[in-house]
Amino acid sequence: MHFSEIKAQEQQNMMPTYGRFEVAIVQGKGVMAQDSEGKSYIDFTSGIGVNALGFCDDRWIAAVTKQASTLQHISNLYYNPAQTALAQALCQLSGFDKVFFSNSGAEANECAIKLARKYGTDTYGRHRTKIITLVNSFHGRTVTTLAATGQDTFHRYFDPFTEGFVYAQANDLKSVKALLDENTCAVFVEMIQGEGGVMPLEPRFVKELERLCKKHDVLLMVDEVQTGMGRTGTLFCYEQYGIAPDVITSSKALGGGLPIGACLCTERLGGVLNNGMHGSTFGGNPVACAGALSVLERVADKEFLKEVTAKGAYIQQKLAQMKGVAQVRGIGMMIGLLPRQGTAKEIACACLEQGLLVLTAKEMVRLLPPLTITFEEIDKGLEILARVIGQA
Numbered sequence: 001m002h003f004s005e006i007k008a009q010e011q012q013n014m015m016p017t018y019g020r021f022e023v024a025i026v027q028g029k030g031v032m033a034q035d036s037e038g039k040s041y042i043d044f045t046s047g048i049g050v051n052a053l054g055f056c057d058d059r060w061i062a063a064v065t066k067q068a069s070t071l072q073h074i075s076n077l078y079y080n081p082a083q084t085a086l087a088q089a090l091c092q093l094s095g096f097d098k099v100f101f102s103n104s105g106a107e108a109n110e111c112a113i114k115l116a117r118k119y120g121t122d123t124y125g126r127h128r129t130k131i132i133t134l135v136n137s138f139h140g141r142t143v144t145t146l147a148a149t150g151q152d153t154f155h156r157y158f159d160p161f162t163e164g165f166v167y168a169q170a171n172d173l174k175s176v177k178a179l180l181d182e183n184t185c186a187v188f189v190e191m192i193q194g195e196g197g198v199m200p201l202e203p204r205f206v207k208e209l210e211r212l213c214k215k216h217d218v219l220l221m222v223d224e225v226q227t228g229m230g231r232t233g234t235l236f237c238y239e240q241y242g243i244a245p246d247v248i249t250s251s252k253a254l255g256g257g258l259p260i261g262a263c264l265c266t267e268r269l270g271g272v273l274n275n276g277m278h279g280s281t282f283g284g285n286p287v288a289c290a291g292a293l294s295v296l297e298r299v300a301d302k303e304f305l306k307e308v309t310a311k312g313a314y315i316q317q318k319l320a321q322m323k324g325v326a327q328v329r330g331i332g333m334m335i336g337l338l339p340r341q342g343t344a345k346e347i348a349c350a351c352l353e354q355g356l357l358v359l360t361a362k363e364m365v366r367l368l369p370p371l372t373i374t375f376e377e378i379d380k381g382l383e384i385l386a387r388v389i390g391q392a
Helices: 003-013 057-070 081-094 106-123 143-148 173-179 203-215 237-241 286-299 302-320 344-356 375-391
Strands: 025-029 032-035 040-041 098-102 130-133 164-167 184-189 221-223 247-250 262-265 323-332 334-339 359-361 364-367
Touching: 025 098, 040 184, 057 286, 081 098, 081 262, 081 286, 098 106, 106 130, 106 184, 106 221, 106 247, 106 262, 164 173, 173 203, 184 203, 203 221, 203 237, 203 334, 302 323, 302 334, 302 375, 323 359, 344 359, 344 375
Parallel strands: 130 164, 130 184, 184 221, 221 247
Antiparallel strands: 025 032, 032 040, 098 262, 247 262, 323 334, 334 364, 359 364
């Protein structure tokens, strides 16, 4: 099918919920994608951080294909060795003790929210349900995770939203203290506010926040949906801040392209949600778990993570040298750049025309290349980006 046919098919049959770029991607391998007309693109998006190993990684394909030909699905009423193997690997590599599998980051965050409120009410009474998140945060698109999201633009159209969320200013401990009281059960943060414009939290604020939470037995929960699975140069981004959260959530890159989410917690919280209190038909699906285990085996390797750190530093250094770039921020290979001229969307569209896929995050151009990208491929992509920014 040609692009015009694909676009017409989408417009006729699908709800118009996405502001799509004018291209239909039909196949890919490694860092290269191809559209319906045969044009090739260097991918600096990873499907918004999902394809950590690039398109159609051979080892990932083998793991998924083997599982799909063995057992594609079984109810969670039965034990599932693909699921238990992934759970064991995640817990051993992360240092957490228990995990719940879902289908997405929003669902993983829903689990964290339920876990925090159940712990709060079990331990202190029914009043202990308030959760503090940060202004400019993003935690998902369900009614509850939209309520947890600290951006007014998301708090429209779908009233009434789930109650019990308040929003503190990032990097401002006084703002957190002003909202924390006897009703607070958790503080829920992203180490880097990705959708909010690639905004890393300040290390001092994060350490002070951890001490504050421990002092008041308020759970510290970290949304690692976009930052996890090696994206920032460690398995999870919080590791670089030297803290020990009570709960973390993961998704996106975890499945390598298949839908899966995970909510991980410490031992003391492991039994808070028990039989019948939470569940998922597809969560921990055998095929998704096989794909996730293949991803985890690769991205948790220390040498692999060193390469991610080196590639991230290289990209940021190259961007900082571009005359058309006003600011660069991020950690590892989660990077945002502020152009001196033109909007982020204009630059993203121009890059598309030149054969480079990039993302936007508010006023920033956002880069999330596959973690397996080579330095040669990085240079080719940055050459296109420099040319576009120079013409903006």
